[in-house]
Amino acid sequence: MIAENEEYILELLGKGVREHDRDRMQYRDIKIQTGTIPHAEGSAMVDIGNTKVLVGVKLDIGTPLKDKPDEGALVTSAELLPLANAEYETGPPSPESIEFARVVDRGIRAAGVVDTDALFIEKDKVWTAYVDIYVLNYDGNLFDAGTLASVSALLSARMPKYEDEKVIREGNLGKLKTGGIVTSCTFAKVGKNILLDPNANEERIMAGRLTIANDESVLRAMQKGESGSFSYKELTELVDATFDNSKRLRDMIKGAVGD
Amino acid sequence: MEGEKPQLMINGKRTDGRMPGDLRPIKIEVGILKNAEGSAYLEWGNNKVLAAVYGPKEAQPKHIADPNRAIIKCRYQMAPFSSLEEHNRSGPNRRAIEISKVTKEVFENVILLDNFPGSEIDVFVEVLQSDGGTRAAGITAAAVAIASSGIPMRDIPYAVSAGKAGEEIILDLNKLEDNYSDADMPVAISPRNGEILLLQMDGSLTKEQCEKAMQLIIKAGETITKVQRAALETRYL
Numbered sequence: 001m002i003a004e005n006e007e008y009i010l011e012l013l014g015k016g017v018r019e020h021d022r023d024r025m026q027y028r029d030i031k032i033q034t035g036t037i038p039h040a041e042g043s044a045m046v047d048i049g050n051t052k053v054l055v056g057v058k059l060d061i062g063t064p065l066k067d068k069p070d071e072g073a074l075v076t077s078a079e080l081l082p083l084a085n086a087e088y089e090t091g092p093p094s095p096e097s098i099e100f101a102r103v104v105d106r107g108i109r110a111a112g113v114v115d116t117d118a119l120f121i122e123k124d125k126v127w128t129a130y131v132d133i134y135v136l137n138y139d140g141n142l143f144d145a146g147t148l149a150s151v152s153a154l155l156s157a158r159m160p161k162y163e164d165e166k167v168i169r170e171g172n173l174g175k176l177k178t179g180g181i182v183t184s185c186t187f188a189k190v191g192k193n194i195l196l197d198p199n200a201n202e203e204r205i206m207a208g209r210l211t212i213a214n215d216e217s218v219l220r221a222m223q224k225g226e227s228g229s230f231s232y233k234e235l236t237e238l239v240d241a242t243f244d245n246s247k248r249l250r251d252m253i254k255g256a257v258g259d
Numbered sequence: 260m261e262g263e264k265p266q267l268m269i270n271g272k273r274t275d276g277r278m279p280g281d282l283r284p285i286k287i288e289v290g291i292l293k294n295a296e297g298s299a300y301l302e303w304g305n306n307k308v309l310a311a312v313y314g315p316k317e318a319q320p321k322h323i324a325d326p327n328r329a330i331i332k333c334r335y336q337m338a339p340f341s342s343l344e345e346h347n348r349s350g351p352n353r354r355a356i357e358i359s360k361v362t363k364e365v366f367e368n369v370i371l372l373d374n375f376p377g378s379e380i381d382v383f384v385e386v387l388q389s390d391g392g393t394r395a396a397g398i399t400a401a402a403v404a405i406a407s408s409g410i411p412m413r414d415i416p417y418a419v420s421a422g423k424a425g426e427e428i429i430l431d432l433n434k435l436e437d438n439y440s441d442a443d444m445p446v447a448i449s450p451r452n453g454e455i456l457l458l459q460m461d462g463s464l465t466k467e468q469c470e471k472a473m474q475l476i477i478k479a480g481e482t483i484t485k486v487q488r489a490a491l492e493t494r495y496l
Contacts, residue, residue, distance in 0.1 A: 066345075067438075095360040098353050106461040210458070219469055222444070222460035227367035229454035232473055239466050 042157025072119020107213035111182035297408025305390035
C-alpha cells in the first residue's frame with residue numbers, strides 16, 4: 001500500500017503538482033474554533049485539511065519548579081488517540097507523541113505565550129497551566145495544527161480564582177494573562193521536493209521533516225525530524241518561507257480568539 | 260524571565276574564558292568497552308560520555324524487523340549522579356526519549372541500513388557527567404563508536420550546539436550558558452556534504468543570528484571531525 005502511494009505522490013510531483021492541486025508552498029484550508037469545550041478553561045479545535053486537533057487548557061494549583069520558584073508552570077502533553085488513525089496504538093506515550101508535545105511546548109515557552117510570572121500565587125504555590133493536545137484525526141502536519149490549537153486555546157482561556165484555599169472556576173472571571181503569539185510552519189522533503197503542510201500520504205514517504213516556529217520578529221523553535229537531511233541553503237530558504245506564511249497564521253489566531 | 264541572571268559575556272569573553280566561537284577541549288578514546296562491537300569514551304569540557312554499539316543482530320521482537328533494512332534502536336540516558344545539582348531519577352524521561360529519537364534519526368541517515376535486512380543495530384549513549392551539550396557530545400561519541408565497530412557508514416557525523424548570550428552568538432554552550440542563554444541550537448552535520456542531520460532550536464534568534472550560529476557550527480566541524488578521526492586512527496593504524 002505504501003509503495004502504491006509513494007508512486008502516486010512521486011508521479012504527481014514529477015508533473016509539478018500535489019494531491020488536490022496544491023502548490024508546494026501552500027497550506028490546505030485551515031479552520032480554528034475556540035471555546036469548543038466550555039468546561040475547560042480554554043479550548044480550541046483546529047482543522048488543517050482532514051487533520052483535526054483539539055486542545056484543552058486547564059489550570060490547577062501546583063508547586064513551582066525548583067529552578068523557577070517565582071513562576072507558575074506550563075505542562076504540554078499530546079495524545080495520538082487510537083481513534084485518529086489506524087496506525088496509532090493504545091499504551092504509554094510514544095516517542096512520536098513526546099517529540100510532538102515538546103516541540104509545541106518549546107515554541108509556546110520561547111515566545112512567552114503564557115505569562116508564567118502572573119501564575120505565581122504565594123511561596124511554594126503556583127498555578128500550573130496544562131495544555132493537552134488531542135489528535136482526533138490524522139492527515140499529516142500535526143505540529144502546525146497542535147501549535148495553532150494550543151495558542152488559540154491559551155489566548156482564549158479564562159483565569160480561575162484562588163480564594164480561601166479554593167479554586168473558583170465559574171462566574172465572573174478574567175482572562176489568562178498571555179504574551180506573544182507563536183505559530184509554526186512544517187515542511188516535508190519528498191524526493192527532491194520540499195512541501196509545506198504535508199498531508200498523511202506525503203508524510204508516509206517523506207525523508208525528512210523540518211518545523212520552524214516564529215513570532216512577529218524572531219525564530220522561536222526549530223525541529224528537524226526523520227532520517228532525511230536538509231542543506232544549509234534549504235534551511236535559510238525555509239526560514240524565509242516561514243516568515244512569509246506566519247502573518248496569515250497569526251491573523252487567523254487573532255480572528256479566532258476575537259482580538 | 261529568570262530572576263538573577265548571571266552575566267554570560269564579560270569584556271567579550273565567556274565565563275570560562277572562551278571567545279564566542281571557541282569549543283571546549285574534546286578528547287575521544289576508542290574501544291574501551293570489550294563486550295560492545297564498537298565503543299567510544301568522550302570528554303568534552305566537563306562532559307563525560309560513553310557510547311557503545313551492539314549488532315547488527317537479528318531484530319527483536321521479530322515483528323519490528325524490517326525485511327529490507329536494519330533498524331536502529333537508540334537509547335540516550337543521563338546517569339543519576341551526572342549533574343552538579345540533585346540526584347536525577349534514573350530511567351528514560353520525556354527529554355531523554357526525544358533525544359534518543361533524534362539521535363537515532365541522525366544515524367539512520369549515515370549507516371548503510373540496506374546491507375543488513377531484518378537486523379537491528381543498538382546504539383547506547385550514557386552520559387556519566389553532564390555540563391551542557393550532552394546530546395551533541397553523545398552523537399559525536401556514538402558516531403565514532405559505530406565507525407569503530409566496522410558497520411559501514413556514508414560518513415562520520417558530528418554535533419555541536421550554538422546559542423545566544425545577549426546579542427552575541429556563541430558556540431558550544433556549557434551548562435551555565437545553556438541555562439541562561441537566549442537561544443540554544445544543537446545541530447548534527449554530515450561533514451562530507453554539509454547536510455544537516457539534526458536541528459533543534461529554542462529561544463530567540465533572528466534569521467541573521469541563525470545563519471551566524473550555523474556558520475560557527477560548520478566551522479567547528481573541522482576541529483571536531485579531526486578529533487573523531489584521530490581517535491579512530493590511534494586505535495586502528
